[in-house]
Amino acid sequence: MTRTIDALKRNKLIQEDIRELDDWIMDKEREILLDDGSIFYHEQIRERLEQYQRLQTELTLKEHTVRTLIEQANQSSPELAQQIDTIISNWSNLLKRVDNKVIFYTDLYKLHEELKDLLYHENIWLDTLQNRIYTTGNTNVDLEDASEELDSLERFLKAHSKAGYEKVFEISDRLQIMKVSIPAINSQINQFRIRWEQLHEDVTKKIHTLNSQISDYQQLRHQITAMFEWMNHTDSILNSRLKDDVYASDVPSEADKLSVEFTQYETFLRTIEDKIHSLRIIGKHDAAKRLEQQFISLKNQFTQLKNKFRQFQKPSDFEPKYAKMRQILQDVEQNIYTLEIRSDDPDVVHxxxxxxxxxxxxxSDIKSEVEYVIRIGRGIVEKGQTDEANDVTRQIDQLKAIYNTLGAKVSTSRNQLDSVERHLRKFRKEYSHIHEWFVKADHEIRKIENKQVSKNTKEETDWIRTTRNDIKKLEANFEILRNLERTIQKDAERSLPSLYEKINELKRQIDQLDRRLKDRFEIVEVIKTKPLFI
Known part of the structure; x- marks a missing residue:
């Protein structure tokens, strides 16, 4: 009886423990939701993992109690054994659910951490890529720099697999499926995607740019080589032309072609110079120095060739025209002395x-040709079309000076001769007038002197008186002659003694005539006063 009572008491206690355990299991099951809901913050992952890990720990701690209770129930009545089977089933389900939750959130946590780690390392790689794209010069590098940079960039891209990029979105998709939608992470992923695409688009452009630069500099090298070949060929042509005294005006089509080519290569040299300047600005001093060495060699040879081309462009008619003008001016200069006034004959002066x-x-006729020769000569010197610039300058300066000097002399002589001729003709006219009067008067007085004096001399004395009055009037005419003589000598800028002598001689003759008239008049007057003897 006592055993039965003890067994009942023990069963009752076991049953209470079973009921208590069942209640505990039910409470824990209520803590485990079928769907925990979406995750929007990364802290939620850790919180849920820790939540289920704590529950897992509780189950572990409870496991000894469960095992003990199972043993006790199995040793008791069949009813308790049946109840404990239900407990075992619920316990197993609870364990499984908790373990699954822990596994789920552990995996979720690892995925999240892996995603963060991937984003971190991929962004570091993108930072490096960005630096390679933007911190190196996009332009103005030479062939060596461009080739080296392209090779380095391609190796950098090849060394980095796209698997990391793809893994980011694979994990992101898995997290979305697992109802993890963290805005901060989503934003990072979106920014990562945009940045990845942008930088890969930029690096593609960068590679294209570098390839273009390499192509450009290969073309530049080809152009430099072609320019050296052109200069050697052109130098040979110009040497041959200059040796044969053939100039641009003799072969205009060839000269025009060369002129176009020289202009093109001048532009090409400026392009190289601009590249050198740009390289220095961006700090590419080695590349600038390499290109500058080629540029200096090119420019020096081009400058020498251009000087030779300028000589070729020298007008071919300059030398013969200069010689012709110089000879004409020499002929004029040699005839200048004939313009000096040495005669008082107006016909000679005429x-x-x-x-x-x-x-x-x-x-006047050669003025335009002289101006042409001077203009062409100046152009030859200014354009460097001669190796004897000083001599050409001296020649054209002398030509201009001689022409101007001769022009001034001839113009002065023209005015001088014209004035002297006009005044000499006036002098001749005035002189002839006096001389003709004198000849006539001299003829009359000679006739009178050859006649015998008579008392009937009224007509004679009247004529003498009139003639002597005319002589007094001639003084004004002589003054005109003297004024003309002074004007002529002033215009002629030299003394003409013959004019003075003519005036003096004529004046002497007139004075002598006056004395003869006076003497005759006195004789007649004496005869008139004497008495007549019959």
């Missing part, structure tokens, strides 16, 4: 004036 006008016309 002939000199005619000769002067011919010289004036000669100078």
């Amino acid at each position: 002939n000199q004036l005619e000769h002067c006008l011919k010289l004036y016309k000669t100078l």
